[in-house]
Amino acid sequence: MPHRMINWPGLLCAVTLSFLLFISFAYKTPWWHLSIADKLGSIDISPLDVDITLMGEKMNAPIFWYFTLGSKFSFLLLAAIFTYYSIKARKEYSEELLDAVYKKPIYMVIGLLLLSAISTFLFDFFLPFNIPNIPIVGTSTIVISFEDVTLSVPVTASFTWVFWLALLCAGLALAARVYHSEFIDAELV
Amino acid sequence: MFTLAAIGPALGAVTNNHEKLPSLILPKSTFEAIKDFREAEFYITYIGYDLAESEQTLRALFSIENPYHTSISITSVRMHCYCHEHGTYFGPANGEDLPVDIPAKSLGTLSIVLHFNEDAKNDVLHHYNANEALYLDLKNLEVSVQGVEISYTGDVTKIGPISLT
Numbered sequence: 407m408p409h410r411m412i413n414w415p416g417l418l419c420a421v422t423l424s425f426l427l428f429i430s431f432a433y434k435t436p437w438w439h440l441s442i443a444d445k446l447g448s449i450d451i452s453p454l455d456v457d458i459t460l461m462g463e464k465m466n467a468p469i470f471w472y473f474t475l476g477s478k479f480s481f482l483l484l485a486a487i488f489t490y491y492s493i494k495a496r497k498e499y500s501e502e503l504l505d506a507v508y509k510k511p512i513y514m515v516i517g518l519l520l521l522s523a524i525s526t527f528l529f530d531f532f533l534p535f536n537i538p539n540i541p542i543v544g545t546s547t548i549v550i551s552f553e554d555v556t557l558s559v560p561v562t563a564s565f566t567w568v569f570w571l572a573l574l575c576a577g578l579a580l581a582a583r584v585y586h587s588e589f590i591d592a593e594l595v
Numbered sequence: 596m597f598t599l600a601a602i603g604p605a606l607g608a609v610t611n612n613h614e615k616l617p618s619l620i621l622p623k624s625t626f627e628a629i630k631d632f633r634e635a636e637f638y639i640t641y642i643g644y645d646l647a648e649s650e651q652t653l654r655a656l657f658s659i660e661n662p663y664h665t666s667i668s669i670t671s672v673r674m675h676c677y678c679h680e681h682g683t684y685f686g687p688a689n690g691e692d693l694p695v696d697i698p699a700k701s702l703g704t705l706s707i708v709l710h711f712n713e714d715a716k717n718d719v720l721h722h723y724n725a726n727e728a729l730y731l732d733l734k735n736l737e738v739s740v741q742g743v744e745i746s747y748t749g750d751v752t753k754i755g756p757i758s759l760t
Contacts, residue, residue, distance in 0.1 A: 443740075443741050443742035443743045444668070444741035444742035445665075445741065446665075446741050446742070446743065460628075461663040461664060461665050462663060462664040462665025462666075462699060463625075463628040463631075463664050463665075464625075464628075465625050465628065465629070466625070467620050467621060467622070467625065468608070468618070468620075468622055469605060469608065469609075469620050472604040472605040472607070472608040473602075473604070473605050475604040476600060476601040476602055476603060476604045476605055477601065479600040479601070479603070479604070480597055480600045480601045482600075483596065483597065483600050484597075506597075507597075510597065553749075554747055554748045554749035555745065555746070555747050555748075555749075556745070556746040556747075556748070557743055557744070557745055557746075558743065558744040558745075558746075559742075559743050560742055560743075
């Protein structure tokens, strides 16, 4: 009886995806966080949630909610397919299934990076003055001058531990593809 | 399949709300919040003073209205004080009992303390009668509010009246 071959990196990727989805639902943990001064404003971004706050007011657009809902469905689908593929890696359709999904986690990480850049632009749009040099990572002091007033606003941005977990997930997805080629495909041949 | 899962909800939202698409991107509540933020003004009103002759210290009190939907915390206040009438430099003044926390949409009180220097004492002794009032000009204001450093290079003039009796 042929033994079942499990794609372990794929299964780990599926578990990580499920965990990412769970903490997004349970804790709304962002992948990228920007804070303005001492709790004056913030942007929390992940492919699963977008939250923009300024002076205690939420500045979220409903369209964000729909896009992140779509992301949640995608994550769910991705986790389900990765799980199924990983435990049925020897099926004749498995390679096609893997090829359909293994790049998706990488696209999500890239999507997050783009979303972070767009968010800094949107934040600038919401405010009544131009804000140059909003960082994607790190701390910077934004200086705004108008009439006799100068404001020096510290802004800090960083990727959270969840982002690095998502990056690990993307790496595991790539590793699953390599694993399939090196071990599962080879054994089938 | 993934494309449908990813953009399906957004497509559905756009289809169902095609007659009011701007509200999907910028709903009325957010638009009003942005408008309120852009138009918000701080009202700072001089409300009184306390003159401690023995310590030669003046304490000026200001009422500050917080126009935002979040509390603000004033952590540092520094300025230089001058006699409004004669331009004499009276010395630096600093905020007292900081930080001052002002709840959302509420009033708070800020106390500024000035220790008269020698020029200030001479100005008051030689140029003012007991029934006259003193007025101050405030210059080079520097305020810290929750990590934001605010510097005002203009002059805040004629703070008073401060009775010298």
